[in-house]
Amino acid sequence: MALVSEFLSQLTLSHSGEREPLYPTVVPVRDFDPARDAARLEAALKVKGVDEQTVIDILTRRTYEQRREIAFDYERIAKKDLTVALKGALSGSLEALMLGLMKSPTQYDASMLNGAMKGLGTDEETLNEIVCSRNNEELAQIKAVYREMFKKDLEKDVAGDTSGDFAKLLLALIQNKRDEPSNVVEYQQIDDDARSLYEAGVKRKGTDVTVWIAIMTQRSVPHLQRVFERYMSYSPYDMKESIMKEVKGDLEKSFLTLVECVENKQLYFANRLNEAMKTKGAKEKVLTRIMVSRCEVDLMKIRNQFKKQHKRSLYQTIVEHTKGDYQMALLSLCGGDD
Template sequence: MEIHDILSEVCLGSDELSDGATVKPLANFNAEKEAAELDHALKVKGLDEHTLIDILTRCSNAQRQDIAFHYERSTKYKLEDRLQKALSDPLKSVILALMKTPDKYDASEMRGAIKGLGTNEDTLIEILCSRTNQQISDMAASYLELYKKDMIKDVKEDTSGHFAKLLCILAKGNRPDPSNVVDNELIDMDARALYEATAKNCVHDMDKWITIMTERSIPHLRKVFGRYKCYSCYDMLESVEREVKKDLKNNFLGLVQCILNTPAFFAEKLSNLQGNLKKDILTRIMVSRSEIDLVFIKKEFKKKTGKSLHQFITASTKGDYQRVLLALCRGDD
């Protein structure tokens, strides 16, 4: 397997890629000390939001869980409850997201996308396309624990057609792991099948398209996309843009973009917020990717827009919401 494939596969939802993380475990971490400082920040007259933000953004999620444990042991109050009561949006939404474990945060975002006012298809695609098998499994378990519902069943009941089939397969988290074996014959067969499934004047075989896109490893699919150009005068993204019908196009584009380059996929989502800021999307990306690949997302964002993510956040937000996002961003570049 090529180094690019290995790196990109790890980017696709791994929480072990420290080189891509802007938020890393704090050295010489003392959970009791941090909990005491946090308690003081919550009790001080007027509430010390700056100290609260600094404490919760300078350590990893696992360390925040330790802080919450020691906070409850020393004060007899759940930290999340105190934060919920003390803060107001949009800062509250970021802080509470930071305090959730990644699986519970993803589960809550999935639930909101399914059970909110109209299904948020973009959110479902974003989460299910960018998480690893293990993360999807953990998320589904947390979804069941939190809501007493089966995540796949909820997705199926709230969507329909090919989109429902795509999401339900992704939600199983059964994509094959990367392999050192390169099956050139299968690569060619898949590339031809994808071409025939999206070619003009042909009956679109979306079932075949979904099968290939969800039942092959990420490195294999990247090779398939390269081979696809031997059959089409367009690349895979261009073909989806031109040939897939409108109600599926954005969903399939998101999947292909995520397979090709996950950080670029998120950079694209962030760039679309320019002039049309949606805090829920900005918050979710900054929180969920800060310990995975936000460094790479920042690079892709600058490549795409000509400005840094730090500059975008500074120009588009204000107050403590801006402060916490910039802390997660970790400097201008």
């Protein structure tokens, strides 16, 4: 029964009510032996100079559940916490990636959000990416885990670290007000919402942002996909063009992220990865965050979208823009060339 429930937890409901499988690049390894992996890790971390390749081979090719079993056996064998051992043996981007893999996807999201609001200044880019791209269930889990890990309330932290309409948008998403997908297509509601978006923005002088926030954070994803199509019959611009004309700054970025994730979430992440590797020095924090958080979710689909959109594979782009052990870890998470 445990295996059945674990399998079912890997599935999500599509808007047609059918179960839709995930598209991970990291899947459970066959003939899994946590004690053997733990012993190999102990030897790799103990050796002078550290055997990074063995660490990469094991941790990037096991699922979170398997890594958790390895960590249990590692502590039994080495009398030391595996996370502590990794911190002591690794450094830089490779360390950040490996420590990320030792958390569950929800714990990782919660820790990224906490890090984005820690200390002076706020990393709006990280807040925006995570909050605007996760669904109701994921956000509910993140809130619960955030409280568990940091003894603080995510909503209160976001409200304290952001302001204005940007804060209102993020908080509306965190409050899980979005409708669940339905098999019933509400044609009148679609038309009403499309017209409301137009009348609250492009049609008038000044934007009624509250209308935009309400519709974009409360309607289901399939409904919004139809709304954005219908919107074109009212507006001379598509939804993204309208956003760029009407609002600026963090609010603009959040609305754009929301629209892009509604239209094609995997393409959104593919574009984020491409953007992170455009410049000479790759934005390793962004690369790590997306590769770690999506490798057990939909990285295979992100890879496909990357190739389609940018005419080269994600694998080859990683080869061109990163180096060393960090590159090897990313390539392993990537799961192959296209």
